[in-house]
Each structure stands twice: as C-alpha cells, then as structure tokens.
Amino acid sequence: MKFVPKTFTVANVRKVMNLVDILKYGIFFMILLNLLPLSAFFVGSPLHNIIGGIYSDFGFAGVLTASMVLTLTAWSLLYTQGLIIDGIESRYGDTRKWTSDENNIHAVHLCMFKFFNAQAAWQQLVIYFLLVALSGILVVIYESELWYWSIVAALLGMGIGYFIVILFCLLAQLTEPTLTLLPDPVARWIWAKAEALRCRLFEPVGRKEQPPHKRRIEPTHYVAVVVVLILISVGIVAWIFQSPPQFIPALVYAYTLILFLIWTFSALDFHLARFNINSLAVLIVFVFVSYLATDMDHSFEISVTDTVAQALTPVEVAKGSRQKDNLVVVVSSGGGIKAAAWTTLALRDLIMTRPELADEIRLISTVSGGTVGAAYYLNELCHSPIDSPHFWNDKDEIEKMLN
Known part of the structure; x- marks a missing residue:
C-alpha cells in the first residue's frame, strides 16, 4: 500500500x-x-x-x-x-x-x-x-x-x-x-x-x-x-x-x-x-447597461471610399521634394489628449510663422495622441486656408488642454 x-x-x-x-x-x-x-x-x-x-x-x-x-x-x-x-x-x-x-x-x-x-x-x-x-x-x-x-x-x-x-x-x-x-x-x-x-x-x-x-x-x-x-x-x-x-x-x-x-x-x-x-x-x-443607457456623441463611422488617384510611393515623394528647398518629416509621439493638443498647436505655430512649411511637409508619422493632433491639423488645413479668419476655430479649446 x-x-x-x-x-x-x-x-x-x-x-x-x-x-x-x-x-x-x-x-x-x-x-x-x-x-x-x-x-x-x-x-x-x-x-x-x-x-x-x-x-x-x-x-x-x-x-x-x-x-x-x-x-x-x-x-x-x-x-x-x-x-x-x-x-x-x-x-x-x-x-x-x-x-x-x-x-x-x-x-x-x-x-x-x-x-x-x-x-x-x-x-x-x-x-x-x-x-x-x-x-x-x-x-x-x-x-x-x-x-x-x-x-x-x-x-x-x-x-x-x-x-x-x-x-x-x-x-x-x-x-x-x-x-x-x-x-x-x-x-x-x-x-x-x-x-x-x-x-x-x-x-x-x-x-x-x-x-x-x-x-x-x-x-x-x-x-x-x-x-x-x-x-x-x-x-x-x-x-x-x-x-x-x-x-x-x-x-x-x-x-x-x-x-x-x-x-x-x-x-x-x-x-x-x-x-x-x-x-x-x-x-x-x-x-454593458451603462453603455446602452448613454449616448456616445463622440463616435464617428468609418467609411471606405475609392481613391481618386493612386497613392504616391516613397520614391515619388522624394523625387517631388527635389523641386523644393526642404523636405520636412513630422514625427509626433503619443501621450493622450495633451499630445494631441501639443501636436496641433506646434504645427499651427510653425506654419503660421513660415507658411511655406505647409508645402514642404511630405510625411507625417504619429502615434496615439499625436495621431489625433495631426488629423485635427490636417482637417483644418483642408477646409480653410491658413490666413482665413475661420482657421483654428477651436484654438482656445485646444490651448486649454495644455493648462
């Protein structure tokens, strides 16, 4: 035994x-x-x-x-x-x-x-x-x-x-x-x-x-x-x-x-x-019940559309930049809402100081909060000229994020 x-x-x-x-x-x-x-x-x-x-x-x-x-x-x-x-x-x-x-x-x-x-x-x-x-x-x-x-x-x-x-x-x-x-x-x-x-x-x-x-x-x-x-x-x-x-x-x-x-x-x-x-x-x-009981007013649907033109390759981007004086690459790291606000305000101030920079930026690489800030900047840039009075309508709101 x-x-x-x-x-x-x-x-x-x-x-x-x-x-x-x-x-x-x-x-x-x-x-x-x-x-x-x-x-x-x-x-x-x-x-x-x-x-x-x-x-x-x-x-x-x-x-x-x-x-x-x-x-x-x-x-x-x-x-x-x-x-x-x-x-x-x-x-x-x-x-x-x-x-x-x-x-x-x-x-x-x-x-x-x-x-x-x-x-x-x-x-x-x-x-x-x-x-x-x-x-x-x-x-x-x-x-x-x-x-x-x-x-x-x-x-x-x-x-x-x-x-x-x-x-x-x-x-x-x-x-x-x-x-x-x-x-x-x-x-x-x-x-x-x-x-x-x-x-x-x-x-x-x-x-x-x-x-x-x-x-x-x-x-x-x-x-x-x-x-x-x-x-x-x-x-x-x-x-x-x-x-x-x-x-x-x-x-x-x-x-x-x-x-x-x-x-x-x-x-x-x-x-x-x-x-x-x-x-x-x-x-x-x-x-789950709390999610169903509240309205999500900050969500956006993602829709896939056909591209109007074929995207440029990195080689084509580099060749095109030779016609200009500078090739600028923007890199922004993450960090939540403050990273988003910092990226947006930094790009705004740089381009307001030197408008040619808007044409010299050939690549934007971002992560997390930096992505949100870059997207916010590009959205404003696409809808209003830089010298327009309607550009940066939410300037004060963005600056509050850093306070």
Whole structure:
C-alpha cells in the first residue's frame, strides 16, 4: 500500500482550492504588479505596447509619489485579502478551527492563513512587500534621471506611504487595542501615544463596543471605511479644482487605478459569493447597461471610399521634394489628449510663422495622441486656408488642454 502524506488528502486540497478561489483577484493583481515593471525592458512582455513608456524619466517627485502609492497598493492588497480570509467562515466554515487542532493542520493551508491574515507579523509584511512591490520600486529607480537621488526619493516615498498606513489603522487600533495590525515599534509607539491622548470622539466608540458575537462590523473594517472616505474626499477636491500637479507621472495613476480595482473586486466577490454570484459578471453587465443607457456623441463611422488617384510611393515623394528647398518629416509621439493638443498647436505655430512649411511637409508619422493632433491639423488645413479668419476655430479649446 502506497503511503500518501496526510497533507495531500482530498479535504485539505479542497480547502486550499477554496482559499485560492476567494483570493483569485488578489492573486491576479499581485501578478499584475510584477508584470508591469517587465514592460519597461522586454518588448515581448505583456502590456508592453500599451504601457511601455510609463516607467521612463522620473524626477525626484515622480519617484517619491510612485513609491508612496505602490507602498499603499501593496499593503491594501495584503490587508484586503486578510479581511476576506478572516470572514470566510460564512461560506466555508470557521477558518480558525482549521488552525486550532494540531492533528488536522496541513502545512499549505496554515501558511496561507498566516500569510494573508489581517493581523500581520513583521516577517509577513516584509516578505509580502518584497513579492509585490520590490520589482516596481527597483524599475522606477533604474529608469529615473539620477539613480542616487531616486534611491532617496524611493525610501522617502515608502516611509511616507507606511506612515499613512499607520494613520489609516489608527481608528481600528483605538477601537480595539488588542489588535496587532502593524507589529513594528514605530506603529506601536504612535498608537500608544494616540491611546494616551484619546479624544472624546473615540472614547464612546471604544467603551460601548459590542461583544464579538454581536458585532455588525469588525473593528478592522473601520480601516477600509476611513481609507475610502479620505480618498473620496481627495478625489472630490481634485475634481472641483481640476488642477492636478504636473509632476505626477502616469505610473501613479496606474497604481491608483489598481488600488481601486482591488477594493472593488474584493468587496463584490466577498459579498456576492454568498449568493453564488460572480462579481466579474456583475461588473460586465453593469458596464454593458451603462453603455446602452448613454449616448456616445463622440463616435464617428468609418467609411471606405475609392481613391481618386493612386497613392504616391516613397520614391515619388522624394523625387517631388527635389523641386523644393526642404523636405520636412513630422514625427509626433503619443501621450493622450495633451499630445494631441501639443501636436496641433506646434504645427499651427510653425506654419503660421513660415507658411511655406505647409508645402514642404511630405510625411507625417504619429502615434496615439499625436495621431489625433495631426488629423485635427490636417482637417483644418483642408477646409480653410491658413490666413482665413475661420482657421483654428477651436484654438482656445485646444490651448486649454495644455493648462
């Protein structure tokens, strides 16, 4: 009779698969955060054609903000999964019982439970951050303008990010001081000072707390509530003033988007799984219904027509240019709406300064936003002479894009 280790019994494998099932989105985002830095180096890596340039040429402020947001994203991914692990007894039975009986403990599940538990150990935080965020931090430093200043900025950004985490945990820690959300001495010192100087706002919350079996919300969930309220407030203020700092790189927005997606998918999956409803399907249906419920006033139909004349070959273009003094090739890179506005305004100003340039331009090669800008310029050029008062009717609108 072949010996089969008790760890690989059917029941234990089923428990592990249950954990993988409820953590599937967290695992996906962890892999995504490790794939993003690869796009800066390898052409064949996933997402290179879409985000290959978001890691390049960071200044001091860019490295600092990217490191800070990445630290918050990595911690949020860990903590969100920890909250889900702590609450899965509503679906799969009391997880804590799995770790209470030494005879029934299997190594794989025990490691997963301790690794994702919301009440972390310092080894867990270090290992998890190395797995999730280290690659991104290193690539940000490597691709920056000055590597030595970037190291200082990255360390400062991680420190600020971790300090924000400590402040986010403050309310939950004051509510139930027996928790150990962050085990390092700095966090404990700050929380001890806050406990000693607890204001009246927190006093009734801590005194009138219900027993664990009667709670409608776990104290650890206060962290998520505080974080969401703070970020929503910041978003509202930014939307009102509409003046984001120019030093924030595109990578920060990518990490912020991942942060919100972590919360969205984790929360939906945690609550909807009780009714065997797939959270991804719910989001797809919501997007589809929203698409049908709104009018798309910025879409254009593409129609294919027969060409009036045969297109010129590159050789013919070069021969024709010899009759003129200059052959001008315009190349414009991508970068969203600002790249479109910059391309349009640059071509306008150049041709307004030197009208002959309109006849000397023989080729326009563009990408993404630059393509939109070049197309906008050509459309205006074809419908109105340069010296016409109707040329650049939307000049002010285009210039606002760069402000």
